[in-house]
Amino acid sequence: MKTDLTIDTSSIADIGLDLEQYVGLWLVDEVRFSALLDQVGKLDLASHVAANAGRDISAVSQQRRQAEEATISVTDIQGTMTKRGSSLSGRGGMISLRRSVRDAANDGKVDAILLRIDSPGGTVSGTADLAAEVKAATAKKPVWAFVEDVTASAAYWVASQADKILANNATAEVGSIGTFLGIYDVSGAAAMQGIKAVVIRSGRLKGSGFPGTEITEEQRAVWQEIVDKTQAQFTQGVADGRKLPLARIESLAEGRMWLAEDAKQLGLIDEIGSFDTVISNLAATSRRKRSTRMSDDNTPKAATWQELKASCPGADAEFLGKQIDAGATTMQAATAWMAELQLRAEIAEEEKTKAEESRAEAEKQAAEAKAEAEKAKAGKPGVDMLGGGKSSQEGDPVSEFQSAVKSKMDAGLNKAKATASVVREQPDLHADYLQAVNAR
Numbered sequence: 001m002k003t004d005l006t007i008d009t010s011s012i013a014d015i016g017l018d019l020e021q022y023v024g025l026w027l028v029d030e031v032r033f034s035a036l037l038d039q040v041g042k043l044d045l046a047s048h049v050a051a052n053a054g055r056d057i058s059a060v061s062q063q064r065r066q067a068e069e070a071t072i073s074v075t076d077i078q079g080t081m082t083k084r085g086s087s088l089s090g091r092g093g094m095i096s097l098r099r100s101v102r103d104a105a106n107d108g109k110v111d112a113i114l115l116r117i118d119s120p121g122g123t124v125s126g127t128a129d130l131a132a133e134v135k136a137a138t139a140k141k142p143v144w145a146f147v148e149d150v151t152a153s154a155a156y157w158v159a160s161q162a163d164k165i166l167a168n169n170a171t172a173e174v175g176s177i178g179t180f181l182g183i184y185d186v187s188g189a190a191a192m193q194g195i196k197a198v199v200i201r202s203g204r205l206k207g208s209g210f211p212g213t214e215i216t217e218e219q220r221a222v223w224q225e226i227v228d229k230t231q232a233q234f235t236q237g238v239a240d241g242r243k244l245p246l247a248r249i250e251s252l253a254e255g256r257m258w259l260a261e262d263a264k265q266l267g268l269i270d271e272i273g274s275f276d277t278v279i280s281n282l283a284a285t286s287r288r289k290r291s292t293r294m295s296d297d298n299t300p301k302a303a304t305w306q307e308l309k310a311s312c313p314g315a316d317a318e319f320l321g322k323q324i325d326a327g328a329t330t331m332q333a334a335t336a337w338m339a340e341l342q343l344r345a346e347i348a349e350e351e352k353t354k355a356e357e358s359r360a361e362a363e364k365q366a367a368e369a370k371a372e373a374e375k376a377k378a379g380k381p382g383v384d385m386l387g388g389g390k391s392s393q394e395g396d397p398v399s400e401f402q403s404a405v406k407s408k409m410d411a412g413l414n415k416a417k418a419t420a421s422v423v424r425e426q427p428d429l430h431a432d433y434l435q436a437v438n439a440r
Helices: 030-042 045-051 094-106 127-137 154-159 187-192 217-242 246-252 260-266 275-298 305-311 317-326 330-378 397-410 415-425 427-439
Strands: 026-028 062-067 070-078 112-119 121-123 143-152 164-167 173-175 257-259
Touching: 062 275, 070 094, 070 275, 094 112, 094 127, 112 154, 112 275, 121 154, 127 143, 127 154, 127 217, 143 154, 143 275, 154 217, 164 260, 173 260, 217 246, 257 260, 305 317, 305 330, 317 330, 330 415, 330 427, 397 415, 397 427, 415 427
Parallel strands: 070 112, 112 143, 143 164, 143 173
Antiparallel strands: 026 121, 062 070, 173 257
């Protein structure tokens, strides 16, 4: 049994046609996809590929439009989208489109980006990455998507990540939010021709879908799971991009198309207008954004905790917390941290100097007291002051001296400073203390 979609590729096997990218899941409007398959089935592919030899099928059309003192990068997404581009469609190579969007986003001379889309969608492969590239570009400058008649499925996923979606007229078609995988079960036709397909497999699902074999319910369940999970990412991406509830997009994910007026009412697009009007409005938006950005650039921004840690190495949490409370910029915080380090160094040096001075004074007074005691002892020959003489203080001078030192320590001084203070304030007690200690 023959079908109209049987394509003989033997004559182009060595030419390099990238056929494998056509195999797998699709995000595409089925009506237009079926028409494409019908056309491909009627092509002389060998002649087609030969005619396109040397042409860069991944090339992207990127123009720059000057409008009202703004430069707008216009990138065309046309025809059936595939990961690496195709001679069978327009400008739909998603790797090249990603590069185009990224280059425009990083180009300081470009004020805004417009994606001009006329596409029924394409392969799942490559779509999520292109959508993410568009989303990233919106963080740098305005990005709008312009529906030029058709933006469906994979093309709509990409468009939904732009800041705004606009359609060229009321008859433009938008939507087809859905995923599909088509597989022929030709086992019946093979059986009628007396052909029995045999698959030698390593696992029960290996070889699923091999021509001539029956498609089992288990195989269908596995493929359905893959389709469902892919669709979940598609639906979530559109919901996030359009800032609409996920349940709302899930209710619209029926795979159908809407005319522009209905799509606008559903929140799938924002406006309807001509290309020139869109260019003019986008230019005005980019000027406002640029003005706001320049104003923001001139306004110091408070640093985050991580930025403060990086600009103030070694700073403790207390200092960083104060900078956060003050709304300090990284420059202000770094300056304050340098001043804080200088102040802390000066305080440490001052405390060190005071400690050395106190120690020196204590040693001096102790030496003087000792000298006085020795002088007094030398002036009274035959009198054993150490054995039975009385000190200049009543009671036990050792206990009294230690008690005085403890009293100072209880008041907050360390032992060295407390001892120095007692020596300075009560030299007689200190002399008696030394005399009593020497007598032991």
